[in-house]
Amino acid sequence: MPRYKALIEYCGTNYQGWQKQASPNTIQGKLEDALFKFSEKQINVIGSSRTDTGVHALGQVAHFDLPKEYEIERIFRGINFYLQDEEISLLKVEKIPREFHSRALATHRHYQYIIINRPAPITLDKYKALWIPQKLDVKRMQEGAKFLIGHHDFSSFRSSECRSRSPIKHLTKLDIKQTEDKIFIYASANSFLHHMVRNIVGTLLLVGRNQIEPETIREILEAKSRSAAGPTSPAWGLYLIKVSYN
Amino acid sequence: MPRYKALIEYCGTNYQGWQKQASPNTIQGKLEDALFKFSEKQINVIGSSRTDTGVHALGQVAHFDLPKEYEIERIFRGINFYLQDEEISLLKVEKIPREFHSRALATHRHYQYIIINRPAPITLDKYKALWIPQKLDVKRMQEGAKFLIGHHDFSSFRSSECRSRSPIKHLTKLDIKQTEDKIFIYASANSFLHHMVRNIVGTLLLVGRNQIEPETIREILEAKSRSAAGPTSPAWGLYLIKVSYN
Numbered sequence: 240m241p242r243y244k245a246l247i248e249y250c251g252t253n254y255q256g257w258q259k260q261a262s263p264n265t266i267q268g269k270l271e272d273a274l275f276k277f278s279e280k281q282i283n284v285i286g287s288s289r290t291d292t293g294v295h296a297l298g299q300v301a302h303f304d305l306p307k308e309y310e311i312e313r314i315f316r317g318i319n320f321y322l323q324d325e326e327i328s329l330l331k332v333e334k335i336p337r338e339f340h341s342r343a344l345a346t347h348r349h350y351q352y353i354i355i356n357r358p359a360p361i362t363l364d365k366y367k368a369l370w371i372p373q374k375l376d377v378k379r380m381q382e383g384a385k386f387l388i389g390h391h392d393f394s395s396f397r398s399s400e401c402r403s404r405s406p407i408k409h410l411t412k413l414d415i416k417q418t419e420d421k422i423f424i425y426a427s428a429n430s431f432l433h434h435m436v437r438n439i440v441g442t443l444l445l446v447g448r449n450q451i452e453p454e455t456i457r458e459i460l461e462a463k464s465r466s467a468a469g470p471t472s473p474a475w476g477l478y479l480i481k482v483s484y485n
Numbered sequence: 486m487p488r489y490k491a492l493i494e495y496c497g498t499n500y501q502g503w504q505k506q507a508s509p510n511t512i513q514g515k516l517e518d519a520l521f522k523f524s525e526k527q528i529n530v531i532g533s534s535r536t537d538t539g540v541h542a543l544g545q546v547a548h549f550d551l552p553k554e555y556e557i558e559r560i561f562r563g564i565n566f567y568l569q570d571e572e573i574s575l576l577k578v579e580k581i582p583r584e585f586h587s588r589a590l591a592t593h594r595h596y597q598y599i600i601i602n603r604p605a606p607i608t609l610d611k612y613k614a615l616w617i618p619q620k621l622d623v624k625r626m627q628e629g630a631k632f633l634i635g636h637h638d639f640s641s642f643r644s645s646e647c648r649s650r651s652p653i654k655h656l657t658k659l660d661i662k663q664t665e666d667k668i669f670i671y672a673s674a675n676s677f678l679h680h681m682v683r684n685i686v687g688t689l690l691l692v693g694r695n696q697i698e699p700e701t702i703r704e705i706l707e708a709k710s711r712s713a714a715g716p717t718s719p720a721w722g723l724y725l726i727k728v729s730y731n
Contacts, residue, residue, distance in 0.1 A: 285590075297609075315564070315604070319606050322606070325608075326608040326609070327608060328605045329605060359494065359574045360565050362543060362572040363543075364498045383615060
């Protein structure tokens with residue numbers, strides 16, 4: 240059975256995350272429904288990352304096997320046609336060797352978190368960014384972020400529901416950029432613990448609001464305890480932007 | 486009674502346009518409701534431009550008179566508080582001389598129209614941009630746009646419902662810019678006829694799709710007949726971005 244790799248974009252607002260579970264209203268579930276309509280077979284879609292309810296994706300990667308070979312353009316148009324009532328879109332499909340595995344072979348996941356930092360409430364970006372009315376000190380957030388880059392035990396930023404075997408991850412990037420009233424936090428790692436980006440953002444927000452010092456981030460990391468860090472920031476600011484493979 | 490000028494942002498998707506009419510579900514209606522809750526008086530809000538159902542604004546300007554003077558910060562927070570369940574936000578409020586009139590004294594209205602030009606359907610930008618899957622020739626659209634700049638009779642781009650006294654308008658800007666798969670059309674004029682920007686965009690799309698020549702735009706303009714031009718492009722790609730005053 241030929242294997243296909245898909246690049247997927249979605250607005251997470253109206254879905255209960257990536258993973259098909261009790262609820263069929265998930266990205267994976269909707270993709271499998273579309274593939275069923277397309278191929279008349281039950282097809283399993285495997286994604287690189289199990290994004291949470293409300294989390295968006297600009298570049299999720301998944302793979303699936305089809306019972307027979309189809310022209311790429313036909314798969315692309317067919318799946319997107321069956322997804323027309325959803326906020327899920329196939330950006331690209333390609334045939335890929337059977338050895339490819341979207342989750343197991345991903346070398347890096349890249350996320351962005353968007354904050355709109357202005358006194359006025361947000362309208363067009365509602366559920367697509369986190370609104371923070373109080374002025375944030377981005378320079379302090381950048382200073383604090385430096386302590387997290389590298390190979391660390393991220394237990395302090397790990398949700399209690401995390402089922403990862405090890406709390407040790409390699410955070411290769413944690414950049415914070417500001418353009419006018421938008422703040423973008425870019426985080427890249429081999430893989431992330433459950434809620435890791437959102438817990439990092441929630442903690443950096445404490446630094447940005449002058450509630451803790453940038454250096455305190457090091458102590459929080461060293462504490463290896465979830466209670467040492469800040470709150471989990473909302474899902475709606477988070478985007479899976481890219482997944483890398485060798 | 487002191488007069489106030491407000492800069493307003495809104496997502497037009499869930500409203501029946503700016504102007505309060507039979508339906509209370511309009512931007513003007515929601516602002517007047519919020520002002521009523523704030524001041525306990527029926528306040529009339531006058532906007533610079535009557536945006537249609539589904540049209541967004543990043544910088545609509547309106548004015549209103551309050552029964553007494555309030556601290557600016559109190560108006561800003563109060564109105565935004567009462568708008569919290571809406572997708573309407575006061576970006577700025579300022580006290581302004583009684584002579585100010587948001588509509589009568591506006592010297593220029595500035596709009597943008599966003600097109601996403603890619604084969605994959607759009608998700609996060611649904612109802613915030615127009616999706617065109619077929620590759621558009623932006624260079625041709627730019628050539629065609631040139632014929633519309635200046636002082637012209639825009640009858641060909643005027644909706645039959647337009648109540649403007651004259652079809653003659655001065656289009657000072659019609660720029661088309663592309664960044665990756667997004668196309669931005671910027672249009673500025675002293676004022677616009679009803680559906681004028683959307684009719685211009687609908688006609689430029691015919692040029693971008695090679696259905697008519699760029700030079701045909703001149704003939705369409707000279708025909709002074711709505712039937713000469715292209716279809717009205719959808720409201721959801723259009724944004725009122727700025728209003729200028731002397």
